[in-house]
Amino acid sequence: MKIFTAEQIRSWDQFTISHEPISSIQLMERASTVVANWISEHCKVHRKAVLFCGNGNNGGDGLAVARMLYLKGFDVDVFVNDPKGKFSEDASVNLERLREISEISVRKFDEVEHYPLDDNTIIIDALFGTGLSRPLADGYKELVDWINRKDTIKISIDVPSGLSTDAFFDRDSVVLKANYTLSFQCWKRSFLHPETGRYTGKVIILNIGLSEEYHENTETDYWVTDDSFAVSLFNPRNEFAHKGNYGKAIIIGGSYGKMGAAVLATKSVLKTGAGLTFALAPQCGYEVLQTSCPEAMFIEGGQQFISDFNIDKENTIGIGPGLGNHKDTQTGLLKFLKDYQSPLVLDADALNIISEDQKNHQLIPEKSIITPHPKEFERLFGKTENSFKRLELARVKAKELGIYIVLKDHHTQIITPVGDVYYNLTGNAGLAKGGSGDILTGILTSLLAQGYSEKNTCIFGVWLHGKAADFAAEKHSKESMLPTDVIDELGNVFTELNNKVERSL
Numbered sequence: 001m002k003i004f005t006a007e008q009i010r011s012w013d014q015f016t017i018s019h020e021p022i023s024s025i026q027l028m029e030r031a032s033t034v035v036a037n038w039i040s041e042h043c044k045v046h047r048k049a050v051l052f053c054g055n056g057n058n059g060g061d062g063l064a065v066a067r068m069l070y071l072k073g074f075d076v077d078v079f080v081n082d083p084k085g086k087f088s089e090d091a092s093v094n095l096e097r098l099r100e101i102s103e104i105s106v107r108k109f110d111e112v113e114h115y116p117l118d119d120n121t122i123i124i125d126a127l128f129g130t131g132l133s134r135p136l137a138d139g140y141k142e143l144v145d146w147i148n149r150k151d152t153i154k155i156s157i158d159v160p161s162g163l164s165t166d167a168f169f170d171r172d173s174v175v176l177k178a179n180y181t182l183s184f185q186c187w188k189r190s191f192l193h194p195e196t197g198r199y200t201g202k203v204i205i206l207n208i209g210l211s212e213e214y215h216e217n218t219e220t221d222y223w224v225t226d227d228s229f230a231v232s233l234f235n236p237r238n239e240f241a242h243k244g245n246y247g248k249a250i251i252i253g254g255s256y257g258k259m260g261a262a263v264l265a266t267k268s269v270l271k272t273g274a275g276l277t278f279a280l281a282p283q284c285g286y287e288v289l290q291t292s293c294p295e296a297m298f299i300e301g302g303q304q305f306i307s308d309f310n311i312d313k314e315n316t317i318g319i320g321p322g323l324g325n326h327k328d329t330q331t332g333l334l335k336f337l338k339d340y341q342s343p344l345v346l347d348a349d350a351l352n353i354i355s356e357d358q359k360n361h362q363l364i365p366e367k368s369i370i371t372p373h374p375k376e377f378e379r380l381f382g383k384t385e386n387s388f389k390r391l392e393l394a395r396v397k398a399k400e401l402g403i404y405i406v407l408k409d410h411h412t413q414i415i416t417p418v419g420d421v422y423y424n425l426t427g428n429a430g431l432a433k434g435g436s437g438d439i440l441t442g443i444l445t446s447l448l449a450q451g452y453s454e455k456n457t458c459i460f461g462v463w464l465h466g467k468a469a470d471f472a473a474e475k476h477s478k479e480s481m482l483p484t485d486v487i488d489e490l491g492n493v494f495t496e497l498n499n500k501v502e503r504s505l
């Protein structure tokens with residue numbers, strides 16, 4: 001699914017208005033109906049709503065939703081800055097309609113201090129949406145501060161008020177902290193970054209029927225990987241296949257004390273479906289690898305750490321889990337990269353070794369996939385002020401080096417060599433544990449070996465990893481789930497994928 005900027009969303013609204021055609025006020029009515037229906041369906045206990053409405057079209061939505069909830073039997077109160085103030089054209093119409101059909105008193109923001117909120121009330125935030133152009137100030141800042149202090153459930157319409165759609169203002173700006181954000185038609189970039197995403201609560205994307213033609217034809221650099229997109233990338237197994245059809249994958253990793261990382265990565269290669277799997281590890285890991293992954297073949301690369309990277313070039317390679325940074329491992333890896341030109345997966349200690357010297361960046365073969373977490377990214381390419389700037393730097397580096405960067409985060413970002421960005425939607429805080437990254441390396445190496453393109457390997461692999469983690473969290477909780485539980489759930493994700501692509505009668 002494409003992500004559009006606030007400006008593109010405005011044009012999307014306009015395009016829909018002129019091409020459907022539909023009037024602006026009717027479009028607002030349609031959007032508000034979807035919001036009111038969602039609230040009515042989901043709020044079974046909370047049947048009282050207090051709405052805070054701004055003077056623009058987001059406020060217009062709020063005023064329409066107030067009317068609709070009233071008609072659905074909710075108790076409704078509405079606050080605006082000044083009922084006699086200047087509203088956008090559509091908001092004025094909705095203020096008028098609200099007055100005509102209901103007994104609702106429209107109060108002023110400055111009356112809020114004495115307003116009683118009980119446990120059955122929800123707050124609906126319709127102060128600002130995609131039109132917000134600067135941080136909240138004046139009365140709005142104090143109002144949102146007041147709302148944030150309340151324990152009441154808060155639902156934001158389209159965007160939490162105070163949050164920019166596409167950017168990050170600064171750490172001190174005040175933003176409404178919602179429990180739910182009911183957003184129109186597409187994800188917004190600010191929902192997907194840690195500094196700004198923490199305000200949205202659960203995000204629900206509501207379809208308000210904006211033009212599909214506009215969505216199809218409008219270019220963007222930013223995307224989200226939702227489930228249907230991931231399913232479209234999945235290649236089901238061919239019944240007539242043999243092991244030679246699914247590639248040879250090899251994990252290069254492990255060192256004394258870090259053999260578990262190589263085991264996790266190797267197991268993940270196997271469970272993602274590679275035809276033949278190898279582990280190149282030091283001799284001290286022989287028994288643990290052969291015992292824990294009997295399906296994989298062992299290649300000895302040293303005694304306590306890997307120094308010899310000599311392998312069959314036909315393999316698809318993933319290097320890094322538990323590799324360590326012994327001097328001989330460093331020399332061996334850099335020498336190996338000098339002679340190796342095919343795309344490979346680089347993670348963890350492999351990235352740390354490369355980050356010792358900027359000149360090493362040139363050794364990464366084109367179209368390779370690197371999977372840094374924020375600290376590894378910083379060691380490689382330098383410090384940035386926030387995650388938006390980090391992503392911009394990643395785009396520059398991905399283009400410069402012609403590589404894929406998988407920037408691990410709550411919503412992991414995949415950056416392609418042309419600078420396109422894909423935000424992932426699966427995964428959870430249960431993945432914030434040592435070993436999770438090793439699994440991702442295994443999954444990516446396996447998919448690459450099976451013939452997925454580098455781009456689809458990244459997008460589908462990151463989604464798969466997160467989906468397996470979501471299944472694991474459901475069973476074991478985010479706290480207790482282990483990386484091995486994530487590996488165990490890969491099978492259930494593939495079962496679900498196969499069920500989805502199977503053509504049922």
Ligand SMILES: NC(=O)C1=CN([C@@H]2O[C@H](COP(=O)(O)OP(=O)(O)OC[C@H]3O[C@@H](n4cnc5c(N)ncnc54)[C@H](O)[C@@H]3O)[C@@H](O)[C@H]2O)[C@@H](O)CC1
Nearest residue numbers: 013028031056057058128129130131132133134135136158
């Ligand atoms: N245009 C359309 O057809 C539709 C618009 N919709 C709604 O319209 C919203 C966008 O409406 P608007 O463009 O009117 O903008 P908003 O309602 O988000 O903001 C209103 C105005 O406030 C001003 N403003 C910006 N930052 C401010 C600040 N910090 N303090 C004080 N004033 C500030 C700007 O002049 C802005 O236009 C969407 O988020 C959505 O909720 C929906 O009804 C769907 C259809």
Ligand SMILES: [K+]
Nearest residue numbers: 125128157159
């Ligand atoms: K809002």
